[in-house]
Amino acid sequence: MTEREPARGPEQRKQDVLDHLERDEDLWVATASADGVPCLVPLSFVLDRHTLLLATRRTNPTAVNVTPTGQVRVTLGHTRDVVLIEGTAEVVEGSDLPAESGDAFAERLGWDPRGRPAWVYLRITPHAVKAWREVNELAGRGLMVAGTWLV
């Protein structure tokens, strides 16, 4: 990585993170099986109640891996404009999803997994958020720790 622009301050980085969460349609989600096999896939999402709401087939490794610990790593942006989120995911059945959440997902992404038994929702609660672009932004990349924004 090379230094291209001045490092952003923490307030700007947080705003850029919030912009990504509001505007982006997709993210990368990494999970791990209980015995240490990684999985990495792109999924669409919607920001819902300060969580990320995704959907995937219940038999996909991403959904299976959520049990038992629910640990996930999510990135938005590209490799030189990284938003990295450490979070906990839970599987939510469509029938258990609040109507507003299901509606928000359907409106944002143009399709509705509710009523499709092969699909489940994943709700990811962020615990840590980091944001950086180039090497000059590695310092100060931590924006949320233990679920609390530092800025």
Add this chain to the structure above:
Amino acid sequence: MTEREPARGPEQRKQDVLDHLERDEDLWVATASADGVPCLVPLSFVLDRHTLLLATRRTNPTAVNVTPTGQVRVTLGHTRDVVLIEGTAEVVEGSDLPAESGDAFAERLGWDPRGRPAWVYLRITPHAVKAWREVNELAGRGLMVAGTWLV
């Protein structure tokens, strides 16, 4: 995901994968700890002898997770132009790296981790490669299986 362009054929997808491997500077690499904690980070790479050569600090989870099974998942491109590689990674000390590989890394990426004891190389051998853009390309996304190109 929405359907935007006609699905590419397998030959075109393979060529696009090879182009990504030759031209891209960065990738996303997902690993997992032995007890199932995922890790996802962006790293720079160079294509070297049909493997992907990366470098990271030896104490970073990405390097630590390579032991014992070495299973990694790598993606290139963005979420609507995905190259997904399942591979095995091995840790290679700079002192054990062939000179041509170390030179290729240094020339491509503009810095040289050899002689920096905090850093190690990771060499990833692809076993499976998939490539797809939108939902209409999910069928036929498998291009390499068990280390062999299907096309």
